[in-house]
Amino acid sequence: MIGIQHxxxxxxxxxxxxxxxxxxxRNAVNVLMGIELVLNSANINLVAFSRFGPGNLQGQLxxxxxxxxxxxxxxxxxxxxxxxxxxxRTPNLDEADILRG
Amino acid sequence: xxxxxxxxxxxxxxxxxxAAVVVLARSLIYSAFALLFTFFGVAGLYVLLGADFLAATQxxxxxxxxxxxxxxxxxxxHKLYDLDLRSEVxxxxxxxxxxxxxxxxxAWPIDLSFNLxxxxxxLYGVLFQTTWAAGPGRPPAATTAEIGRLFMGxxxxxxxAASILLLVALIGAAMIVRRRPQA
Numbered sequence: 001m002i003g004i005q006h007x008x009x010x011x012x013x014x015x016x017x018x019x020x021x022x023x024x025x026r027n028a029v030n031v032l033m034g035i036e037l038v039l040n041s042a043n044i045n046l047v048a049f050s051r052f053g054p055g056n057l058q059g060q061l062x063x064x065x066x067x068x069x070x071x072x073x074x075x076x077x078x079x080x081x082x083x084x085x086x087x088x089r090t091p092n093l094d095e096a097d098i099l100r101g
Numbered sequence: 102x103x104x105x106x107x108x109x110x111x112x113x114x115x116x117x118x119x120a121a122v123v124v125l126a127r128s129l130i131y132s133a134f135a136l137l138f139t140f141f142g143v144a145g146l147y148v149l150l151g152a153d154f155l156a157a158t159q160x161x162x163x164x165x166x167x168x169x170x171x172x173x174x175x176x177x178x179h180k181l182y183d184l185d186l187r188s189e190v191x192x193x194x195x196x197x198x199x200x201x202x203x204x205x206x207x208a209w210p211i212d213l214s215f216n217l218x219x220x221x222x223x224l225y226g227v228l229f230q231t232t233w234a235a236g237p238g239r240p241p242a243a244t245t246a247e248i249g250r251l252f253m254g255x256x257x258x259x260x261x262a263a264s265i266l267l268l269v270a271l272i273g274a275a276m277i278v279r280r281r282p283q284a
Contacts, residue, residue: 002109007146008228010113012208014120014139016200021124023196027188029174030129033136036167037120040143043155051150054236057247060152061256064248067162068263072270074167078174079277091178094191 007048014041026092028081032074039070109149116142129175129188133168140164151241154248 018037025031043063050059084096115138122135140163147156208226215222252260 001103002106002149004233005229006109006113007150009208009210009226010116010146012204012226012228013117014143016204016207017117017120017124019203020196020200023200024124024190024193025188026191027129029171029178030132030188032171032174033123033132036136036163036171037123037139040139040163043159044143044146047147047150047152047155049233050152050239052236052238053234055239057239057244057251060155060244061248061251063152063155064158065259065263067158068267071162071166072266074170075270075274076277078170079274081174082177082278085178092189 004048004052007044011041011044011048014038014044026094028084028091028093029078031093032077032081036070036074039066042066105149109146112142112145112149115139116146127188129179132188133172133175136171137164137168140168151239152244154245 014037018034018041021034021037022031025034043066046059046063046066048059050057050063053059081091085091087098088095090096119135119138119142123132123139126132126135140159143163144156144159147153147159205224206227208228209224210226210229211224212229213224215224
């Protein structure tokens with residue numbers, strides 16, 4: 001029988017992989033992919049609690065809001081990445097040190 | 102093993118396996134296409150959890166919108182003749198240590214007891230030790246009508262706030278990438 005812990009385990013694995021991607025990648029677009037993985041893992045948690053918990057739809061509603069905010073976040077973040085690329089000719093985050101004194 | 106369990110393990114393997122490819126692949130294009138399979142796997146898990154509306158939303162917004170946007174980002178931040186689209190990895194060892202420790206705390210699946218310097222230690226993921234609040238649960242049923250009713254009723258204010266957020270993000274993204282006249 002597949003219970004809530006199975007879903008939480010998948011979600012925790014997805015979160016750890018996304019976090020690893022955020023920490024290790026130099027390319028800004030790849031870091032964004034890691035953030036998407038983390039948001040998806042949170043969504044799996046919300047929907048799983050909605051399914052096995054008190055039996056209402058609040059978890060799924062919250063997941064819809066997470067998806068909306070992820071879409072907005074990716075649009076703005078890609079705008080920033082494109083501006084950075086135009087300014088420094090590089091998509092790498094560790095070369096974006098314009099503000100360093 | 103029932104058919105439902107088989108399908109669950111299939112989708113879970115697709116999700117986690119392709120997420121590992123996203124994180125570890127050398128090429129940005131490989132990462133982007135592995136992300137496609139991760140989103141499909143998550144949508145499958147939503148279907149198994151009885152969230153049909155959310156699964157469709159996941160496919161429409163993540164696969165149709167966010168992934169295409171990310172691919173645009175990949176293409177626009179590299180020279181077009183630059184074929185290998187490499188993405189380098191930095192500080193892998195410390196990051197892997199931190200993330201591995203986090204995974205051990207959160208979700209280590211095997212119950213291990215051992216003796217460390219005279220103290221009894223137990224290694225077992227937090228999510229397996231916790232007793233999750235059990236409820237009647239929500240058996241899989243159509244959710245779209247009820248979600249729409251909740252959005253137009255009890256959750257109207259967050260719904261409107263989300264639409265304002267989308268408008269702000271639209272205008273803000275256009276403002277940021279706009280070419281400014283040389284001052």
